[in-house]
Amino acid sequence: MKPKLLIFDVNETLLDLTPLKESINQLLGSENAFDDWFSKLIQFAMVETLAGKYSDFGDIGVATLKMTAEKFQKNISEEEIKFSLKIIKELQPYPEVKSALEVLKSEGFKLVALTNGSMETLKQQMKFSRLDSIFDALYSVESVRKFKPHPDTYNHVLKAEQTKAEHALLIAAHAWDIAGAQSTGMQTAFIKRKGKFVYPKAKKPNLICEDFDELYKKLQNEV
Structure with missing residues (x-):
């Protein structure tokens, strides 16, 4: 039909999303960082829905990027996180x-x-x-x-x-x-x-x- x-x-x-990917990979010093972060972003967005909660997708993006930074043992600031993620609007x-x-x-x-x-x-x-x-x-x-x-x-x-x-x-x-x-x-x-x-x-x-x-x-x- x-x-x-x-x-x-x-x-x-x-x-x-290539520019965002390049930014996050550079920020965390790994070519796998973006893929790891994006998977976490989708996963925890689904967790929010399954748990009957709701947070702004951008806020989940910040939170999961902090998790990803911990995995790659990188100490990054809130400003660095927001600077990288703002690329999603461009x-x-x-x-x-x-x-x-x-x-x-x-x-x-x-x-x-x-x-x-x-x-x-x-x-x-x-x-x-x-x-x-x-x-x-x-x-x-x-x-x-x-x-x-x-x-x-x-x-x-x-x-x-x-x-x-x-x-x-x-x-x-x-x-x-x-x-x-x-x-x-x-x-x-x-x-x-x-x-x-x-x-x-x-x-x-x-x-x-x-x-x-x-x-x-x-x-x-x-x-």
Whole structure:
């Protein structure tokens, strides 16, 4: 079934985190620091939701970076942490993203973004990356105070957009995000960014694409 609503994850799906990765790796003196930190960030965001709590994603980012610094035996200041993490608001989209989004929108798809980050951060990201004019709406999980992949985060968007799950497509580079969207009955598209892989125990995504250019071509074939 051709989807009407396209829901895009933001970090590592739309936006390239390489500058943030380089900053954190340099700060902690290891090429593995970013991957270690980002895994902790996602893990403890999920812990908050499972425990029935909610903290700002940015605050969890600071806390987990402190944990990561301890692992790498680095004594870093609060100022250094905040300086490194502010880069997340100044990221560029992957090269093919903007043009592919513009074509998708011109063909009648409704485009929205859904992030685990705050709405303030999301707006800054979209403005800096110059993607803000393309999206019809922006959504943050702070509205439901639960992090993806909790079903309530996706259902909030579906309700706001007055769209049935089967008419929506979640596009993400994270297997856990795909699994969460599948639990609501949404269609899914996995973007194979570097180092990202499909979870073998989950249902296969409706689409598996190398990048947004392939996403557009596959969606075009469904018209």
